[in-house]
Amino acid sequence: MISLQANDFELFDVPARFEQDRAQLDARWKALQREAHPDRFAAEGAAAQRVAMQWSVRINEAYQRLKDPLKRAAYLCELQGAPVQAENNTAMPAAFLMQQMEWRENLDDTESPEGLEALADEVSSEQRRVQQELARLLDEVQDPLQAVGQVRALMFIERFTQEVNAKLDRLT
Amino acid sequence: MALLQISEPGQSPDPHQRRIAVGIDLGTTHSLVASVRSGVAECLPDDEGRVILPSVVRFMPGQGRQIGFDAVQSAASDPVNTISSVKRFMGRGLNDIADRSKLPYEFTASEQGMLSIQTVQGPKSPVEVSAEILATLRYRAEDTFNDDLYGAVITVPAYFDDAQRQATKDAAQLAGLNVLRLINEPTAAAIAYGLDNASEGVYAVFDLGGGTFDISILRLTQGVFEVLSTGGDSALGGDDYDQALADAAMARQPALQATTAEDKTVLKAAARAAKEALTSADVVTLNAALSSGTLSVQISRTDFEQATQALSARCVTAVRKALRDAQLAKEDVQGVVMVGGSTRMPQIQQAVADFFGQAPLNNLNPDEVVALGAAIQANQLAGNNAAGELLLLDVIPLSLGIETMGGLVERIIPRNQTIPTAMAQDFTTYQDGQTALALHVVQGERDLVQDCRSLARFELRGIPPMAAGAARIRVTFTVDADGLLNVGAKEQISGVEARIDVKPSYGLSDDQIATMLQESFTTAQADMKARALVEARVDADRMLLATRSALAADGQLLSADERASIDALMVTLLAAIQTEQDAKALEDCTQALAKGTEAFAAERMNHSIQKALAGQNIQTL
Numbered sequence: 001m002i003s004l005q006a007n008d009f010e011l012f013d014v015p016a017r018f019e020q021d022r023a024q025l026d027a028r029w030k031a032l033q034r035e036a037h038p039d040r041f042a043a044e045g046a047a048a049q050r051v052a053m054q055w056s057v058r059i060n061e062a063y064q065r066l067k068d069p070l071k072r073a074a075y076l077c078e079l080q081g082a083p084v085q086a087e088n089n090t091a092m093p094a095a096f097l098m099q100q101m102e103w104r105e106n107l108d109d110t111e112s113p114e115g116l117e118a119l120a121d122e123v124s125s126e127q128r129r130v131q132q133e134l135a136r137l138l139d140e141v142q143d144p145l146q147a148v149g150q151v152r153a154l155m156f157i158e159r160f161t162q163e164v165n166a167k168l169d170r171l172t
Numbered sequence: 173m174a175l176l177q178i179s180e181p182g183q184s185p186d187p188h189q190r191r192i193a194v195g196i197d198l199g200t201t202h203s204l205v206a207s208v209r210s211g212v213a214e215c216l217p218d219d220e221g222r223v224i225l226p227s228v229v230r231f232m233p234g235q236g237r238q239i240g241f242d243a244v245q246s247a248a249s250d251p252v253n254t255i256s257s258v259k260r261f262m263g264r265g266l267n268d269i270a271d272r273s274k275l276p277y278e279f280t281a282s283e284q285g286m287l288s289i290q291t292v293q294g295p296k297s298p299v300e301v302s303a304e305i306l307a308t309l310r311y312r313a314e315d316t317f318n319d320d321l322y323g324a325v326i327t328v329p330a331y332f333d334d335a336q337r338q339a340t341k342d343a344a345q346l347a348g349l350n351v352l353r354l355i356n357e358p359t360a361a362a363i364a365y366g367l368d369n370a371s372e373g374v375y376a377v378f379d380l381g382g383g384t385f386d387i388s389i390l391r392l393t394q395g396v397f398e399v400l401s402t403g404g405d406s407a408l409g410g411d412d413y414d415q416a417l418a419d420a421a422m423a424r425q426p427a428l429q430a431t432t433a434e435d436k437t438v439l440k441a442a443a444r445a446a447k448e449a450l451t452s453a454d455v456v457t458l459n460a461a462l463s464s465g466t467l468s469v470q471i472s473r474t475d476f477e478q479a480t481q482a483l484s485a486r487c488v489t490a491v492r493k494a495l496r497d498a499q500l501a502k503e504d505v506q507g508v509v510m511v512g513g514s515t516r517m518p519q520i521q522q523a524v525a526d527f528f529g530q531a532p533l534n535n536l537n538p539d540e541v542v543a544l545g546a547a548i549q550a551n552q553l554a555g556n557n558a559a560g561e562l563l564l565l566d567v568i569p570l571s572l573g574i575e576t577m578g579g580l581v582e583r584i585i586p587r588n589q590t591i592p593t594a595m596a597q598d599f600t601t602y603q604d605g606q607t608a609l610a611l612h613v614v615q616g617e618r619d620l621v622q623d624c625r626s627l628a629r630f631e632l633r634g635i636p637p638m639a640a641g642a643a644r645i646r647v648t649f650t651v652d653a654d655g656l657l658n659v660g661a662k663e664q665i666s667g668v669e670a671r672i673d674v675k676p677s678y679g680l681s682d683d684q685i686a687t688m689l690q691e692s693f694t695t696a697q698a699d700m701k702a703r704a705l706v707e708a709r710v711d712a713d714r715m716l717l718a719t720r721s722a723l724a725a726d727g728q729l730l731s732a733d734e735r736a737s738i739d740a741l742m743v744t745l746l747a748a749i750q751t752e753q754d755a756k757a758l759e760d761c762t763q764a765l766a767k768g769t770e771a772f773a774a775e776r777m778n779h780s781i782q783k784a785l786a787g788q789n790i791q792t793l
Contacts, residue, residue: 003778030394034563035780038592038653042323042352042553047770048718051777053652057594064589 004054007079008062018073018138020066029063070158073134073151082144084151096153099126103160113171120164127157191322193352193554194313195360195546198302198326198340200259201382202226204540205309206547207317208556213364213544215537216316224539225312229304230254231291239308248437251276253291257383258305261287261298262343263336299343306347320710323350325550327542330356330388331402333570333615334627334657341654348707352553354654356566358388359397360545361511365533367392368564373506374400376494378524378532380487380514383409387491389498389505396565398588403494405486410447410514413480417471418443420479421458424469428462435462442467450476451516477519484523491527508532513539565590572627572649572657575612577602579621584649587617591655596648598664605637609645613659632661632670704755712749712762716742719769726776738772741765 009016012028034040036055041048065071074084103123110116130153137147194207194216202224206215215223222241230243231253238246247254255277261269266281278290288295306326313321326349328340337354344351358377362368367375372393379386386404390397418439422428430439442460449456450473460467477484495502508528514520515538524532536544549564551557568591573583576599585595601609609632616624635643644664651657660671719742727735741764748761 026394030396030563033565035783036777037563037565039353039553039564042555047766048722048773048776051770051774053592055777056653057592057650060590060593 004058008066008075011059011062012066014066016076016079018069018076018135020072022067025063025066029059032059069131069134070151070154073131073138073147073154076138077144077148077151080138080142080144082148084148092152092156093149096156100156100160107160107164107167110167111171113168116164116168116171120161120168123157123161123164127154127161130154130157190556191554192313192317192319193322193324193547193550193556194309195325195543195548195550196306196309196327196349197357197360197543197546198259198306198328198343199227199381199542200257200384202539203305203309204543205313206540206543207313208547208551213547213551215540215543216312218312225305225308226256227258227305228254228256229258229301231293231296233292235293237293237304239304248433252278253293255289255291255296255301258298258301261289262302263333263339264298299339299346302340302343303346306344306349310347310349320706321349322554322714323352323550325353325355325360325546325553326351327357327360327546328354329386329402330358330399330569331386333625334572334655335615335625337655341656351654352550353564355546355549355564356388356397356399356569357386357511357542358390358399358402358509359564359566360542360549361509362390362392362397362545363548363564364536364541364545365507365509367507367509368395368397374498374500374504375507375509376491376505376528377509377511378487378491378515379404379511380520381409381512382514383407383411385409385487385490387487387494389494389500395563396567396590398567398590399569400500400588401494401497402569403490403497405490408483408486408490410512410517412483413514413517414440414443414447416480416483417447417458417476420475421446421460421467421469421471425465425467428464428467430460430462430464432463435464438462439467446471447476447517451518473518480519484519487520488523488527502528509541510534510538511541566653566655567591568593568651568655570615570625571617572613572615572651573624574599574647575614575621581614581616581619581621581624584647585651589651591651592653594648594650596646599645599647600641601635601638601643601645602640604640606640606643607635607637608633609635609661611647611659611661613657627657628659630659630661630670632663632668634666634668635663636666636668638665705753705758708755708758708762709749712745712758715762715765716745716749719765722769722772722776726772726779729775729779730772734772738765738768741768 007016012025012032014020014024014028033056036052036059038049038052038056041052065075077084103119106119107116110119130150134147134150134154137143137150192207194205195213197204197206204215204223204225206213217223218225218240225240226244228240228243228247230238230246230250232238243254247256264287266279266287269275269279269287272279280288280290280295282288286297288297289301310321310324324344326340326344328337332340340354341351357379361377361379362375373391375390375392377388377390379388384404384406385408386402388402389400391400392398421443422430422439430436439460439462442458446456446458450471453473455470455472458467458469458471495505505528508524508530510521510524510532515534521532521534567588568585569587571583571587572585573581576582582597584597585593589595599609610629611632612621612629613627614621614624615627618624632645635645646662646664648660648662649657650660658671660669662669719738723738730738745761745765748758752758752761
């Protein structure tokens with residue numbers, strides 16, 4: 001029995017794993033909203049409207065989390081008993097921090113769009129590497145404690161990507 | 173003679189099954205109402221066959237009022253009491269109206285900061301004025317169908333914030349309309365063109381009206397309309413083209429002048445007529461009888477284009493900017509939808525075609541296209557089109573957040589989130605022993621509170637005294653499918669709670685609406701009580717119908733006891749509809765049925781979700 005308390009994977013009827021088929025998530029989201037969106041119950045009473053709204057909100061919430069690799073990974077860690085607790089735990093391996101510092105210096109020193117694009121490419125390939133590592137840790141070896149470290153790394157990378165993009169916007 | 177209906181075998185038509193639903197384009201200069209009849213959306217005309225209703229309301233001494241064309245005629249003789257372009261004031265405070273001194277109106281502000289216009293009938297809020305326009309369209313639709321309206325979809329500009337949307341919804345409520353949904357104008361235009369059935373892609377909606385220009389970039393993915401960016405120029409429209417043409421004509425006969433108000437009006441009207449004629453003709457003669465002599469000049473289409481080149485260039489500049497905001501190139505745009513009467517001008521069609529490198533979509537009447545799209549959506553929402561596949565998942569146009577220390581905005585719901593949505597954030601207290609927390613809800617993209625729009629303020633009181641930072645206050649923002657916000661705050665340890673429907677800053681409280689309904693304008697001549705009773709009956713019928721169809725579809729989900737108790741409530745309500753003379757008592761019976769079917773509604777939802785999933789599984793197997 002599907003209920004509002006079902007977890008995101010159960011709600012979307014997809015396996016609880018990091019690797020996901022985006023097209024399948026999109027299709028499932030659309031199918032669920034077709035059933036649950038308040039517009040479908042516009043002709044019915046306020047009670048149906050309220051329930052529809054709850055479901056629709058819940059489906060959107062799950063979709064936002066499932067389609068985003070970072071949010072999905074953090075959610076999986078939490079489901080597997082290893083919450084990320086980003087605000088309480090920022091300890092990162094020294095090598096990772098060194099790379100971050102290098103990137104930041106690079107960002108500060110780069111004033112050409114081409115240079116920034118090159119930096120953005122480098123960051124994005126690191127992002128893909130971390131995501132692959134997450135897929136291995138969560139789906140294959142099932143080690144959520146190890147995965148938590150990679151989730152934090154991914155958070156750093158995403159924040160940095162935003163900064164690179166912001167500077168690119170300013171220059172172009 | 174009425175036409176006889178012929179139905180398919182086994183599907184007898186039930187006249188009560190078809191619900192009358194309309195789409196309303198509540199525009200700055202004019203408004204329209206449309207409905208789907210025999211499967212086709214069309215605008216409904218007034219007694220004289222005109223589909224356009226000028227958005228102008230004149231309050232006359234005593235109780236009377238003129239709305240539409242009659243009010244336009246009086247604008248010159250009674251400017252103070254004749255209110256036009258009221259849409260610009262919706263959901264706005266006194267300080268938001270930049271060029272107050274240029275307008276003929278006397279503005280006042282209520283204690284809540286809500287703006288009013290002083291008229292011979294006392295202060296009138298923009299909500300009340302808009303309600304007059306909406307009520308006129310409602311009566312037009314009811315007269316057309318000789319039946320009560322089931323509900324309406326009303327369009328709003330994509331950039332309307334929460335306060336402006338709420339004000340629009342309040343106006344509809346005041347006009348006695350059941351709002352099925354507020355939808356964005358560009359989305360409505362896209363629906364009218366059937367783009368929701370088309371392949372996925374990016375579309376531009378180019379809306380040049382009498383006095384405003386709006387450009388919206390939409391993305392369509394899997395039945396979701398997402399507004400990527402909006403832009404435009406709030407002081408650029410067909411009126412400016414008229415003026416430019418008038419100036420060009422006058423320059424040809426320098427001996428003449430048009431300085432008096434009357435001359436200006438005559439000249440403007442002549443210019444407008446020439447502009448309209450130039451849509452199909454290559455050359456026209458512009459004639460105007462001015463007090464200093466008769467103006468008569470030949471104007472070619474090329475002359476007109478040259479005189480207005482700068483205006484068309486401003487449109488294109490705004491389009492470029494909107495594309496930049498959306499981070500797209502013009503090649504990414506799959507189609508351009510033309511909206512607004514001024515897009516009929518050949519030079520606009522040409523400028524758009526040249527810029528985008530493709531012919532724009534223009535085969536629907538550009539004045540009507542927004543209302544037509546709203547009508548299609550209304551028909552769908554009323555359940556008249558069971559086979560309809562259209563699912564409109566709108567996004568929220570502006571980020572929502574609350575004020576934190578130092579006048580900074582903490583964003584809780586970022587813009588472009590699909591709605592409905594709910595998001596929460598935890599906050600804590602700043603001082604030891606702090607027992608109350610002031611929450612200031614704002615909307616906008618800027619980081620400083622002063623640069624965003626203030627929507628509401630409320631307080632969470634009764635937090636038990638704790639050390640600074642120990643309390644855990646969860647603030648939850650809920651945005652419904654219309655884009656309207658509700659905010660709740662709960663201290664997690666003690667369970668103290670407060671919540672607010674966001675409207676007080678500039679909107680109306682439910683009490684104010686109730687009072688206005690009582691003092692009513694729509695019912696100036698009608699018997700108030702009788703009207704309330706009629707409306708209560710419509711609501712009761714609606715509830716009964718909804719329950720019946722729910723039972724027919726999913727009655728098997730109920731136990732015999734549950735079924736019996738719902739049946740009993742329905743019998744009571746049916747009897748009340750026939751005999752009850754007191755509106756309140758009838759409303760109570762409707763409410764009782766609504767409450768009694770709540771659990772059933774939840775059960776049905778669970779069921780339908782499971783059905784959807786089961787369908788998916790079969791497909792994937």
